[in-house]
Amino acid sequence: MHEELRATGTKRVLRSFCRDSLKRWREDRSSPPNPFRSLHFSSSTSTTKFSPVLKSLKKKLAVGALPAIHRTAKAFKSYAETCASLLRQCADHHPLALGPALHAHTIKSGMSADRSISTKLLTMYSNWGWLDDRDRVFGEADGFDLFSWNYMIAAYARRGDLDAARHLFDRMPERNVVTWTVMVDGHMKCGKVRESIEYFERNPFRTVISWTAMMSGFVQNGLYFEALVIFHRMLESGLMPNEVTFTSVVRSCIGAGEFDLGRSIVGLIIKTNFERNLSVCNSLITLYLRMGDVDLARRVFDEMEERDVVSWTVLLDVYAEIGDLVEAHRIFDEMPERNEVSWSTMIARYSQNGEALEALRMFYHMLRDGYRPNVSCFSSALSASANLENLLFGSNVHCHAIKIGFDSDVYVASSLIDMYFKCGKLIDGRQLFGLLPEKNTACWNSMIAGFCYNGKVEEAEELFKNMPAKNVVSWNAIISGYAQNEHYNKVLQTFDDMLMSGQMPSQMTFSSVLHACANLPSLEKGKNLHSKIAKLGIQDEVFMGTALTDMYAKSGDIESSKKVFCRMPEKNEISWTAMIQGLADNGFAEESISLFEEMKETAIVPTEAIILSILCACSHCGLVDKGFHYFESMKKVYGIMPKEKHYTCMVDLLARAGHLREAEELISKMPVQPEANSWAALLSACSTYGDEEIGERAAKKLCELEKSNSAGYVLLANLYASCRRWKDVAKVRTLMKRTGLKKGGGCSWIQIRDQFHTFFSWDVKHQKSSEIYGVLQLLTSEMMA
DNA sequence: GTAGGGTTAG
Numbered sequence: 001m002h003e004e005l006r007a008t009g010t011k012r013v014l015r016s017f018c019r020d021s022l023k024r025w026r027e028d029r030s031s032p033p034n035p036f037r038s039l040h041f042s043s044s045t046s047t048t049k050f051s052p053v054l055k056s057l058k059k060k061l062a063v064g065a066l067p068a069i070h071r072t073a074k075a076f077k078s079y080a081e082t083c084a085s086l087l088r089q090c091a092d093h094h095p096l097a098l099g100p101a102l103h104a105h106t107i108k109s110g111m112s113a114d115r116s117i118s119t120k121l122l123t124m125y126s127n128w129g130w131l132d133d134r135d136r137v138f139g140e141a142d143g144f145d146l147f148s149w150n151y152m153i154a155a156y157a158r159r160g161d162l163d164a165a166r167h168l169f170d171r172m173p174e175r176n177v178v179t180w181t182v183m184v185d186g187h188m189k190c191g192k193v194r195e196s197i198e199y200f201e202r203n204p205f206r207t208v209i210s211w212t213a214m215m216s217g218f219v220q221n222g223l224y225f226e227a228l229v230i231f232h233r234m235l236e237s238g239l240m241p242n243e244v245t246f247t248s249v250v251r252s253c254i255g256a257g258e259f260d261l262g263r264s265i266v267g268l269i270i271k272t273n274f275e276r277n278l279s280v281c282n283s284l285i286t287l288y289l290r291m292g293d294v295d296l297a298r299r300v301f302d303e304m305e306e307r308d309v310v311s312w313t314v315l316l317d318v319y320a321e322i323g324d325l326v327e328a329h330r331i332f333d334e335m336p337e338r339n340e341v342s343w344s345t346m347i348a349r350y351s352q353n354g355e356a357l358e359a360l361r362m363f364y365h366m367l368r369d370g371y372r373p374n375v376s377c378f379s380s381a382l383s384a385s386a387n388l389e390n391l392l393f394g395s396n397v398h399c400h401a402i403k404i405g406f407d408s409d410v411y412v413a414s415s416l417i418d419m420y421f422k423c424g425k426l427i428d429g430r431q432l433f434g435l436l437p438e439k440n441t442a443c444w445n446s447m448i449a450g451f452c453y454n455g456k457v458e459e460a461e462e463l464f465k466n467m468p469a470k471n472v473v474s475w476n477a478i479i480s481g482y483a484q485n486e487h488y489n490k491v492l493q494t495f496d497d498m499l500m501s502g503q504m505p506s507q508m509t510f511s512s513v514l515h516a517c518a519n520l521p522s523l524e525k526g527k528n529l530h531s532k533i534a535k536l537g538i539q540d541e542v543f544m545g546t547a548l549t550d551m552y553a554k555s556g557d558i559e560s561s562k563k564v565f566c567r568m569p570e571k572n573e574i575s576w577t578a579m580i581q582g583l584a585d586n587g588f589a590e591e592s593i594s595l596f597e598e599m600k601e602t603a604i605v606p607t608e609a610i611i612l613s614i615l616c617a618c619s620h621c622g623l624v625d626k627g628f629h630y631f632e633s634m635k636k637v638y639g640i641m642p643k644e645k646h647y648t649c650m651v652d653l654l655a656r657a658g659h660l661r662e663a664e665e666l667i668s669k670m671p672v673q674p675e676a677n678s679w680a681a682l683l684s685a686c687s688t689y690g691d692e693e694i695g696e697r698a699a700k701k702l703c704e705l706e707k708s709n710s711a712g713y714v715l716l717a718n719l720y721a722s723c724r725r726w727k728d729v730a731k732v733r734t735l736m737k738r739t740g741l742k743k744g745g746g747c748s749w750i751q752i753r754d755q756f757h758t759f760f761s762w763d764v765k766h767q768k769s770s771e772i773y774g775v776l777q778l779l780t781s782e783m784m785a
Numbered sequence: 786g787t788a789g790g791g792t793t794a795g
Contacts, residue, residue, distance in 0.1 A: 088787085123787070150788045181789040213790040244791045251792075282792045313793045345794045352795095376795050411795085 080106075084116045091124035099124055113141055119148050126155055150178045157186025177205040181213050188217025206237070212245045219248060224255035241268075243277040250283040254290045262287050278306055285314045294318055309335070313342045320349035325358075340366075340374045348380040356384035360393055372404065375411050382415035386422035394419040408437055414446040421450025445473045452481025472506050480512040491516035492525060507543045514547040518554035526551045540568055546575040553582025571602075577609050584617035592617040593626070606638050612645055619653035627653045648678040655685030660694050676705040680715060687719035695719040710741040 083106055090099040103121055106112040112121070118141040125134035138144070138152055149172045156165040165186055169179065180203035187196035200214050211234040218227035231249045234241070241249065246269055253262035266275075266284065274280050281304050288297035297318045301311060312335035320328040332338070332346055343366045350359035363381040366373055373381075378401050385394035398416055401407045407416070413436050420429035433439070433447050444467040451460035464470075464478045475498045482490040495513045498505060505513075510533055517526035530548055533539045539548065545568035552561035565571075565579045576599045583592035596614050600606065611634055618627030631650055634640050642650075647670045654663035663682050667674045679702040686695030695716070702712035713736045720728040736742075763769070 119787070147788055152788095154788060176788095178789045183789095185789065207789090209790045211790085216790060219791095242790095247791045279792045286793070308792090310793045317793070339793090341793050343794095348794055374794090379795065 080111050080114050080117060083111060084114075084120045087117070087120035087124050091120060091127045095128045095130070099128070113143070115143060115145060118144065119151075122148055122151060126151070146172075146174055146176060146179075150176075150182060153179065154182045154186075157182055157189070160190055162186060162190055162192065177203070177207055177210060180205070181207075181210045184210065185213045185217060188213075188220060191221060193217070193221050193223065206239075208234075208239055208242050208245060211237075211239065212242075212248055215245070215252065216248045219251050219255060222255065224252045224258075227252035228256060228258065228261070240272065243274050243280050246274055246277075247279045247283040250280075250287050254287055259287075259291050262291070276305060278304070278308060278311070282308070282310045282314055285311065285318065289314065289318045289321060292322075294322060309337045309339050309342060312336075313339075313345055316342070317345050317349070320345065323353065325349060325353060325355065338371075340371055340377065343371055344374055344376040344380070347377050347384075351380040351384040351387070354387070356387045359384040360388075360397075363397070367400065373400070375406060375409055378406055378409075378412045379415040382412070382419045386415075386419040389423050391420075391423040391425065394423055410436075410438065410440040410443055414440075414442040417443060417446040417450055421446070421453055424454065426450070426454055426456070441467070441469050441471050441474060444468075445471075445477050448474065448477040448481065452477065452484055455485055457481060457485050457487060470501075470503070472503060472509070475503055476506065476508045476512065479509060483512045483515050486519070488516040488520045492520075492522075507538060507541065510538075510544060511547040514551040518551040521555075523555045523557060526555060539564075542568065542570050542572050542575060546572070546578050549575060549582065550578040553578065553586065556586065558582065558586045558588065571604075573604050573607050573610065576604055577607065577613065580610055580617075581613040584613045584620065587620065589617035589621040589623075593623075606640075608640055608643065608646075611638075611640065612649060615646060615649035615653065619649055619656055622657050624653060624657050624659070642672075644672050644675045644678075647672065648675055648681060651678045652681035652685075655682050656688075658685070658689055660685060660689060660691050664694055664697070676702055676709070676711075679705065680711055683712070683715045683719065687715060687722045690719075690722050692719065692723055692725075708741070710736060710743045713741060714743050 083102055087099065087102055090096055090102070103112070106114075106117050106121075111117050118137060121137045122134055125131070125137060134155070138148070149168060153165045153168050153172075156162075156168065165183065169175070169183055172179070180199060183199040184196050184203070187193075187199065196214075196217055200210070203210060211230060215227045215230045215234075218224070218230065227248070231241070231245070231252065234245070246265070249265055250262060253259065253265060266287075269275050269280060269284075281300055285297045285300050288294075288300065297315070301307070301315050304311060312331065316328045316331040316335070319325075319331065328346065328349065332342065335342065343362065347359050347362045347366070350356070350362060359380055363373065363377060363384075366377065378397065381397045382394060385391075385397055394416075398407065398419075401409075401412050401416070406412045413432065417429045417433055420426075420432065429447070429450055433443060436443060444463060448460045448463050448467075451457070451463065460478060460481050464474065467474065475494070479491055479494050479498070482488070482494060491513055495505070495509065498509070510529060513529055514526060517523075517529065530539070530551075533544055533548070538544050545564055548564045549561050549568075552558070552564060561579065561582050565575065568575060576595075580592050580595050580599070583589070583595060593614060596606075596610065599610075611630060614630050615627055618624075618630065627650065631642065631646065634642055634646070647666065651663045651666055651674075654660075654666060660682065663685070667678050667682065670678075679698045683695055683698040683702060686692070686698060696719075699712050699716040699719070702709075702715070706712065713732050717729050717732040717736075720726075720732065
């Protein structure tokens with residue numbers, strides 16, 4: 001029959017049509033329908049490209065052509081068989097007028113109840129996404145076979161309509177292993193793990209596929225150990241794993257962090273001769289990538305007999321993971337075929353590694369090449385725009401998200417909120433949040449973080465109180481928000497609330513709380529946290545070790561700081577910055593400089609922040625030549641352009657050493673806008689050295705730059721005082737009073753239990769003030785005696 | 786000659 005069909009024009013047209021477009025249709029079917037597609041990719045869209053073919057087909061296959069087909073078909077042995085075969089052809093391709101015409105024809109000729117016809121109609125409408133028609137066919141015909149029942153259940157389960165699937169499951173006359181497996185898989189994909197386990201245990205027939213479905217279901221729900229238990233039970237039941245089982249179990253080992261078990265699985269894979277299988281090799285490359293073994297990953301890739309887009313994508317990620325984006329990009333350029341995951345990997349990795357512009361460039365290249373960005377691409381591109389604080393890029397990406405219909409996706413939405421807040425567009429962010437049809441915790445978290453970022457702590461607090469469900473990220477958002485906005489007491493208070501609520505803190509939480517401790521006179525709290533972190537066994541992790549180093553250094557306990565720093569088995573540039581800066585701030589400038597020299601021996605490249613610390617250290621020690629040496633090497637050796645802060649440090653260095661004229665010259669010559677602090681440093685040194693002329697000029701500049709800051713007036717008054725020009729001192733003081741400026745008083749404090757007691761000079765506000773002064777008097781008189 | 790399980794990013 002197929003030979004004869006091939007002779008007809010119908011088949012020939014269908015085939016030529018199919019050859020060019022089948023690949024594209026398949027790609028289209030795998031992604032959700034996109035009403036804006038033709039608008040968006042007008043140059044490369046399949047609809048436009050193939051529309052002439054489609055038109056000619058429509059002409060040939062229109063309802064009017066039916067009598068011709070009728071005549072051809074009549075020649076065949078079974079008329080119904082021919083119709084079924086034609087319907088199957090239609091099912092494999094894009095919606096054609098022929099399909100519904102044939103459907104109508106089978107109804108008229110009473111063939112629609114024929115099982116082979118109704119089954120084909122079912123698959124055809126289902127493939128086309130004409131779900132109402134499919135359901136009508138299923139509802140109207142009876143006597144469907146087990147295949148069709150399973151087909152329908154799978155279709156409902158795939159769409160997440162578990163009620164409909166369960167309804168059919170309960171009604172169907174018989175079930176087989178496929179029926180049960182569909183139910184297991186469907187429930188797992190919707191996160192209904194408990195129900196899924198029930199179906200699995202009730203299933204009287206189990207094959208490798210049922211076990212594998214169960215395993216991958218657990219994996220999809222992050223239950224890696226449960227997946228491994230299933231694998232164990234399967235081996236015990238005497239069944240042999242196949243290549244799909246192996247990819248799933250390797251994934252479970254990665255998720256559970258069971259790399260030793262992973263190695264044994266590799267042994268089993270080799271014994272059962274699956275080591276040449278494409279997907280198995282792909283998952284092995286991932287295993288070695290997560291184990292950090294680049295060489296082994298590369299070897300598996302090199303020895304593969306065939307490679308697909310997944311193999312190449314994993315390989316490029318092997319290099320991206322270790323930060324070698326140049327090699328990753330080289331592989332990306334070299335790979336024979338790319339898909340949206342390959343693009344999304346590159347975009348995400350560029351964005352994560354701080355190369356925001358490159359991430360956005362890739363995003364636009366992806367669009368240019370006609371690929372359809374997925375949710376992950378949008379998140380990364382938006383996060384890149386947010387990091388650049390570039391509203392133009394951000395809103396452009398937003399437009400693309402709207403065109404594709406992703407703007408209401410909760411993940412894209414939370415990235416959008418984040419982007420608008422980072423660009424300072426609070427109203428847009430809030431409006432976007434308000435209009436979301438559904439919000440998840442991530443969206444709420446983005447709002448909280450956004451308000452904190454813009455210093456609107458009260459708004460963030462309000463949202464945090466009212467959100468329907470909190471996770472560890474929500475707690476971290478509000479806690480780090482308080483820390484960023486210097487509400488350090490609130491940090492400690494909220495951290496206690498978090499523990500009380502039963503929420504387990506993460507490294508991020510500890511980092512914020514340690515930061516608060518570093519800025520509060522509360523070494524006790526910090527030590528307390530240190531012991532908590534040690535108990536959790538995470539004290540030597542880079543992130544924690546760095547936060548602890550910083551906390552101890554800022555609290556003045558430089559010995560503990562050094563101890564933590566030296567213990568860390570792995571240090572990154574931030575760890576080194578914390579220690580170098582800690583030493584410099586605590587007056588150990590020489591030690592700070594020698595640690596910097598030590599760091600240069602490692603693979604760590606000096607950053608802006610580290611060099612700033614070193615310049616400060618030099619300035620505090622009066623090491624003018626050394627300071628200039630480092631300042632010069634910034635540009636020449638490390639290719640870093642000095643920023644305002646570096647220049648201020650250099651001004652301070654010169655001024656403190658008494659080179660006031662050179663310092664003033666440096667300010668006037670710097671290629672960046674000098675900060676107020678540069679003038680303040682100069683003015684301060686002028687009062688030390690009693691240089692009225694330069695001092696007055698500096699004071700004028702300082703007051704111009706910072707009208708509402710009293711520092712300029714105070715420093716000028718100090719300068720006049722050092723020159724005994726008391727009249728001028730009084731003049732400045734009066735001027736300050738007239739402009740309403742007040743000098744912030746210096747204060748000291750002590751902590752008794754959980755309370756801080758703050759004292760200003762001649763302070764009588766403390767409730768036990770009279771007792772305190774009494775004791776003070778007693779002590780002084782005793783000392784005098 | 787049709788239905789069920791998988792690998793890559795975040």
